[in-house]
Amino acid sequence: MKQSHIIAGIDVGGTFTDLIIFDQSGKLTLGKTATTVDNQAIGVMNSLKESEVAINTIDTLVHGTTTTTNAVLERKLAKTGMITTRGFRDIIELGRRTRPQPYGMYGNFTPLIPRTLRLEVSERVDASGKILIPLDEQQVRDAVTRLIDAGCESLVIHFLHAYANTDHENRALEIAASLWPNNYITAGHSLLSEYREYERGVTASVNALVQPILHRYVDRLQSELRSGGYDKDLLVMNGNGGMVSAGLVANEAAKTVMSGPASGVMAAAYTAKRAGIDQIVTYDMGGTSTDVALILDAIPAVSSELEVEYAMPIHLPMVDVRTIGSGGGSIASVDDAGLLQVGPESAGATPGPICYGRGGTRVTISDANLALGRLNNQSVTSVESSVSIDDIQTAIKKQIADPLGISVAEAAGAVLTIANNKMAGAVRMVSLSKGYDPRDFALFAFGGAGPLHAVAIAKELSIPKVLIPARPGLTNALGCIVADVRHDFVNTINQPLDAVESASVAEVCNAQKQRGDELIASESVAIESIEYRHSADMQFIGQTHLLNVAIPSIDISTEELQQRFEEVYFNRFHVELNEIRANLVNLNTSVIGSRPEIELSQLIDPANRESRLESAQINTRKVWFNSDWHNTPVYDRQRLPLDAIISGPAVLEQMDTTIIIEPDCTARSDTDGNLLVELSQ
């Protein structure tokens, strides 16, 4: 590797396209430009232009895109057909019999592929992989032709029990490939060799539906980059928190659907590890959503059971990020029992909170923050149209203070108290309630609104410290830079552990390892070393839920696997069940190519740091804490001395966020520019 390796991370979010360019000689370039919604590539090129870094000097460019996320959520998808087992074309329309909400006997569900484009062919394999009805190849040919004639661009081949015997899907794939005009064909088992026909079918369908869209997007971006002078491989972020070469990414396009939040968590894990903290709950609060993830021993938790939205599971290993609420846009109101409620209703991005000036009229969390001086009220006027702090106060008075018979400040304070209580409860439900002690953790706060609430929420959760990274608003772009190259493999075993040979565990894991090695070799990315993580998904016989058990070495004996599973089970549920034997459901391998260490100390330019805390102070303003106004110092975070110690209450402002240090807390900064807030116990 040459001396000054330059790596660029560009992440496209809903509103902004964020850029970080890191030069190993020490130079760091940051950028924030508007996202171009219809073609994200334009915004990406704009951000590169604005950075004034010559594109041809960049060695590695890593990109996080929401192209597929948006395509799925807005249902702007490629026309796709499905060929499936006779008698089962409705599997992806019937779902698994639920309704979207526990109460209210209604709901909408539109299948991803319309019924007329789901064609059946004669074939049947049973659960053991035995062929009961041979594949009717002529029917496959006819179905393929019909779907081509219907104008389909992508194709899914999805047969029952294909995870147990891949012959029929493979043969159908061969036949289809000889007729289909392009490469957009997904066989269910090739993406996910796991039982459960609805989940596997939906995962494969999502893949096919976004494959052409992602392919075109990546192609377009790559050719623009090329004409700009960047001739190396473009890398794209996946939902597993790793990156993959642009040439491969469209094959498994479904893996990019939830990549945005995953990059943020990767950056959090990296940043916290450098700060010496390994146990983390991430708290990413933006304008329209709040996402939470767990990082254990510096490794983000991964799940294969995430849903993009109601009844749309994508069962691929992805960083386990849970959306717990609608962020700063959550609406506060007094219900007809006279009780103040915050959320779940949200003002969204439009009309948004009152303070956005986009026509929002209902009080939100963001408006309450402004009314209490926690956000700088100068920033109200800087948004789209003229909304004054008076307008916000009037709305709070009318909608909340008067119905409750309290003052405007008390009302706004109440909105935050209730919002923080609810958010803390939701955070606990998706993280700590899995059997962890909050005192072992730090809360890692990012996103535009995360650092506003994090200290208060940590207090509710009894988490003793909060880590606020140098650039809370650029975390996803940072994730692109620090992420590793990663490929995940899952194979279903689904047998009692007693019936499994220790040797076959090693055999499956080894095969997975080899496939990963081959893929990494085909990508032209600089990596320093390759790490293999093996694990097993297990359960007690008779159970349906799975627990993930790490496999330290592939030569593990099945006895040791049983023992490890029992340990994990006890830690999770505090229940010992030595009466019952275990089932080995899946074997998993992650092949991770580690990339060179990135130095973060330049994220806040050391040259701008003041030597004394007082010099970094902007002014003092009144901020509401604990039922009263306090004269609170406001600091410019960029100018904080390197070893600053700040006692709360205090406000810290920076380009992309505002940080609130609650009273009785102390914040220290470190050499990477992080702030570590210690809560009083």
Next chain:
Amino acid sequence: MSIDPVTLAVIQSSLQQVCDEMDLSFSRAAFSPVIAEANDRSDGIYSADNGELIAQGALGLPVFVGTMQFSTRVLIEMIRDGKVAAPEPGDIYIVNDPYLGGTHLMDVRFALPFYHNDEVFCWLSNTGHWPDIGGSVPGGFSANATAVEQEGLRLPPVKLFKQGKFDQEIYSIICSNIRVAEQRIGDVKAQAAALLVGQERLNSLIAKHGADTLKTAIQELKERAAQQMRQRISQIPEGSYTGTAIVDSDGVVNEPLTIQVNIEKKDQELYIDFEGTSEPCAGPMNSVLATTRSSIYLAMRHIFPDVPISAGAFEPLHIKDPHGTFLYAEYPRPVSGCAAEVSQRIAEAIFAALVPALPDLVPAAPAGTSGNFALGGNDPLKGSSFVMYQLSGGGYGGTHNTDGLTNGCSTIGISKTPPIEVMEQYFPVLYLEYALREGSGGAGKQRGGFGVQYTIELRRGEATASFVMDHGRVGPQGVLGGVDGMRNSVTVIRNGEEYIPEHLSKDQGIRLTAGDQVRVGTPGGGGYGNPAERPEALIRSDLENEYYTAEQLSEAYGVKLTS
């Protein structure tokens, strides 16, 4: 003592969180798919004085809305009368007696006295549906029991945990009386652990706010919930409303059972009686009072989903005890069909009564059956016995602005069905089809959703099939001019010959040998509004999707179509 509005709102959401965490802990650790996967369980907090519901988990199975306040009240009374041993810290009672404020025998309740300063501050209780409780039929859903003793083991309230110590003796009696007993310990431990999670969270809530504040808040929240329910009820115009629903039969006597509900709206409250409802029946379609009452709560919550579940919300609902009807069963009437089927008919009758008054909130009738099909036998390949259940969804009714959902879960459930690939792995069966049941949604301006059609073949050995379903005699009701959804259908094919159960939707003890098949079609939802008002584009789209044939559409909507 008055309480400030902010603390009140914080305590409201905190109590809710305590219950939600119990729910989550229970199903995450549970063994049986019926709890772990189908969430057939519920957790709540109940008053120390009379068992009134303080808060209940939002993730609990809807059928349990309000049920445990009846069982907790009976437990408190029995302790007071010296019929049950008095509580001590660390105790957990177990009970499943339907006549002591319960549902059917499979729903096993645990109750833990929560202590603060040496006094019972409140009760924590949960219910889990056990996959078997003994009795004549595996799984407990007998189609033709005539006394509760045939339905399984009946437990009065006894302490399964005494001062924190598990009573192995009581447990061994239970295990000797139920099937697949060796796995039950996993559920028992999960059920108890969930209550302990609640205990811990409640302790920290008291530490934060103080017991007195919490007590005041609980009382205040109850009054607020009552006020909120009254507000909602005031949307209903003053007057009387009547709805009916038909249960196919009781499984023993092949006659329909009628539920008639009469609702009078007066001064922001509802007065509900069941005059005109059929008498107690011989078979297991009787309902116990607790289940009848909670079915009404359940229906009201489907109509007003945002009123919190608490005793206060039920206060404006005055329910006259339906003495002398099959909705008020007393010992020893069999009751195994009450929670899964009769409860859904009660809800349907309430929906039918209130749809003219609340046309924007109440949909046409949903499929309203759990579609319980059980198959038990011995798998010669594995050399072990098995019990398989297939529960199914069906079509929902059309609403004022949307077509009904296809394959929605039962009115009382929120369950996922098990994947076919899992069923075929565990049991000696082969699915020949699992499809959307074409033509099943009732016509209407907004049509009903579609049911499911599946056919299962026994691959080897012998097995016995039983069914407890409903809506085989009449389909789910269409409303405001809409047409009824398609009826439930069960066909057994033995040696190539078709057999249709005499009671249509209920039967048991049907012997099957390898190669025999069972075909089930679940009901479609009722249509909403006059079919003539359905936009032609939607009719054409239904044709394109092959949801109906051209003939069916022409007949239902009076338009000319060709396939």
